[in-house]
Structure formats: structure tokens, C-alpha cells
Amino acid sequence: MENLKKWVETSLKSGYDYEVYLERTEKLLVETSNEQPENLSKSKEVGLGIRVIKDFKQGFAYTTEISQESVIKCVKRAMESSELTPEDKGFVLNKNPFRGELKAIYDSEGTTISVEDRIEMLINLERLTKKLDKRVVGSRKSSLKELKVEVYCLNSYGLEYSYRTTYFSCFTSALAVENGEEAISYEYRAGRFIKDIDFEEMAKDVAFKATAQLKASSYETKVLPVVFFRDSATLLLEAFSSMFLGDSLTKNKTMLKGKENTPVGSPLLTIIDDGMLEHGLGSLELDAEGIPSRKNVVVERGVFKGFLHSLYTAVKCNAEPTGNSVRHSFKSLPTSGIRNLYIEKGPYSLDDLLSMYDETFLVLDLMGLHTVDPISGDFSLGASGIILKRGNKEKAVKGVVIGGNVKDLWEKLVGVGKDLRMYGHVGSPSILIEGITVGS
Structure with a gap:
């Protein structure tokens, strides 16, 4: 962060305040359908947003490359955009000089669950839903998504904080059939820890809603x-x-x-x-x-x-x-x-x-x-x-x-x-x- 701060401050013109927001994200998505694996995707993204303010005029730019050259270019674009922005007294930065790492809300245990076990969790969710009512014959799609996020934020007034966290979300559906008539319902849950997601309750709710709407x-x-x-x-x-x-x-x-x-x-x-x-x-x-x-x-x-x-x-x-x-x-x-x-x-x-x-x-x-x-x-x-x-x-x-x-x-x-x-x-x-x- 010290290098980042130096790159920004040396490329800023006189009189500008600034805020830097750096974010790293890793996403893992597992999907199943009718008790079979359907899709697996992984992705990573890192990016930097820079906000500058001078005389109540604000500029903003971002980059996905974290290097001295890219940061300097990003700062220049932000300053250029501020010159085109009308003055607004609301354009201010937080002057509270808090410094430190925030309390982590991070599921270290949940992030170590293997892809195979995640697939099995979704398949068990579909099986449980069908077990609750024989009229539930399948699921069009179920998914489990994990996000791991790291954030670093600092501004010219001494504010500097960082944190890392996790997010988990689960989606499922239930298809119910009776005498040739169909009804489908959906259910969603999310939490910072995978244990926050109550798979059993999801199964009960989605089965209830699907079967209740038959005929x-x-x-x-x-x-x-x-x-x-x-x-x-x-x-x-x-x-x-x-x-x-x-x-x-x-x-x-x-x-x-x-x-x-x-x-x-x-x-x-x-x-x-x-x-x-x-x-x-x-x-x-x-x-x-x-x-x-x-x-x-x-x-x-x-x-x-x-x-x-x-x-x-x-x-x-x-x-x-x-x-x-x-x-x-x-x-x-x-x-x-x-x-x-x-x-x-x-x-x-x-x-x-x-x-x-x-x-x-x-x-x-x-x-x-x-x-x-x-x-x-x-x-x-x-x-x-x-x-x-x-x-x-x-x-x-x-x-x-x-x-x-x-x-x-x-x-x-x-x-x-x-x-x-x-x-x-x-x-x-x-x-x-x-x-x-x-x-x-």
C-alpha cells in the first residue's frame, strides 16, 4: 500500500484530495441439475478505483492493472474527468483518520470444502427436496457460489483500512408434477459463512411452494x-x-x-x-x-x-x-x-x-x-x-x-x-x- 500511496501522490497535481479503493475478488461457482454436475467456473479479478476532488469537483477512473504506470495513468484520467464535472458541495472525503485492519468475517473452514463436496451438497439438497414430497420430480438448477474478497482503502486525510471477507449464496429450484400439471418454485439463501445457509429449510420451503401451487x-x-x-x-x-x-x-x-x-x-x-x-x-x-x-x-x-x-x-x-x-x-x-x-x-x-x-x-x-x-x-x-x-x-x-x-x-x-x-x-x-x- 505504501507504493500505491506514493504512486498516487507523486502523480497528483497540487490541491487535489484523493481516495484509493483496491479490491481483489475470487469467485467459485458450482451448478447441478437433476442430481448431476452441470457447470463449474472459477474467476479472479483485481482492480483499483481512484477518486479525486478539487474545489468541490470530482473525478473518477479505474484500472485492472496494478502497476506504477497504470496507476499514474488512472490518476491523470481521474483529474481530467474532474475538470469536466460541475461543482458540487457534496463532493467531500471522510476526514476521520482511522487506520487499521477491520475484523475479518471470513469462513476459513468453508473455503476449504472441495469442489466434489460442494457438488454433493447440492445433489443432497435436490434429493432431500424430492424426498419431502413424491410430487417433486426434479430440479432445473441448483447452485452454490463462493466469493472471497479483499479490500484496501485509503484517502489523503489519513484514512486507511483493509479487510478480507467471504460470501456464500445458494439457489435451488423444485419441479412438482401431478396428473400432468407442473409447478416450479425457487429458493435462495446467502451468508458470510457456509454454515449460515440452512439447506434443510431451503428444501422444505421450495418443496412446499412448488407442491402448493399444483392445480x-x-x-x-x-x-x-x-x-x-x-x-x-x-x-x-x-x-x-x-x-x-x-x-x-x-x-x-x-x-x-x-x-x-x-x-x-x-x-x-x-x-x-x-x-x-x-x-x-x-x-x-x-x-x-x-x-x-x-x-x-x-x-x-x-x-x-x-x-x-x-x-x-x-x-x-x-x-x-x-x-x-x-x-x-x-x-x-x-x-x-x-x-x-x-x-x-x-x-x-x-x-x-x-x-x-x-x-x-x-x-x-x-x-x-x-x-x-x-x-x-x-x-x-x-x-x-x-x-x-x-x-x-x-x-x-x-x-x-x-x-x-x-x-x-x-x-x-x-x-x-x-x-x-x-x-x-x-x-x-x-x-x-x-x-x-x-x-x-
């Missing part, structure tokens, strides 16, 4: 209570998550602007973003700009408490940074983002939620999530799942549409499950909404 048909249009199964609730939360970000606030792209400390939902609704969540996919002591991570309560008992800020959006909005600066890679600038966002769990089991009303629609799959509007809060989504009468399955339905506004949905929240699960950076328990229009 599905259309449904009449009506308003009725809806339970979003935990992964569907998670997908819905993720689709609207940008409304909590400082970047959305600065661009007027959120329905929550001006609504701090006002009710936006039921008193049963608490939404948290926790950068220090144990083994969380987005957990780290510092955010991408070196701001200390923390637990941020975004919505507390139905009241919106505030936005999630990077250093830039905090300056622009005259607020404090919340430790929510993220970088997607060395090729991108830091921006505000979620760390570990989730709806706080409640006291009810899934069966409790499904039995609270005479008739309930359990949503097991959502389609069209990319169409939701975080500015207005409006959504209209395709859905499939189960109609239950007094807690017992009445029929499977598909091709129905559920729509409305997310604020109305939050206000009609009448039950929160205790089955909170994290699906990557976002999580939720199952939730019960008092009434949503469901129709064909």
Missing part, C-alpha cells in the same frame, strides 16, 4: 386478507427499498420526502437497517467511505424515522451520515445503499396468521417487481399462491393481480410473523395485510 386456477376479483410468505414479503420490501436512501431523497425519487417523524404504517411495522448484524451479508465495522457502521431504525412502530445516508447525501441534506455508503465494485463510486434491511419479527407463527380470518390469500410468488414505483408507492403485481378457508387450503391460484399503494399496505398490517429470514441483504417474516384487492 392452480384463476380467481374472482375481491378484497380479502393477504399473507405474504416471508420470501415474498422480502421481495416486496426490497423492491421499495430505494425509497429509504439518501440518493433517492436528493433526486426527489421517494414518496417519503418530508415525512420524517410522521406515521407511514401500522404500529406493528418496524423496519431496520443494521450494518452490524451478526454474519449479515452487508455487515462490516465501517461503510465504504470509512464511516462507522450502526443500526438504523428506518420505520419505528409505523413512524418513518429518517433516510439512510452516505457521506455525499448527508452533506447535501444537512444530515449525519448513517454508515450507509456502499460500493458495488472498484468500478463504481460510493453511493447510499442498504446494508442489512429487514422487517422486525413479531409474535405469530405462519399458521396463526393464516387462521386469523375466515378466508385468506397466501402469496407464494410475485411477478413484475421491477415495475413498482418508489416515488408514488404504487404497485400492481402478478401473484400466485393458496386460498385458505379458516386456515385450511381451499385451492391454489395463479395469474391473479394484487395492487395498491405500499403506504396503504403498511397501514393495513395486522399481523407479523416470527419467521424472520434474511435473503441476501434484505429479510422479512411473513406478514398479514387486512385487505388487498385480488383479481384476474
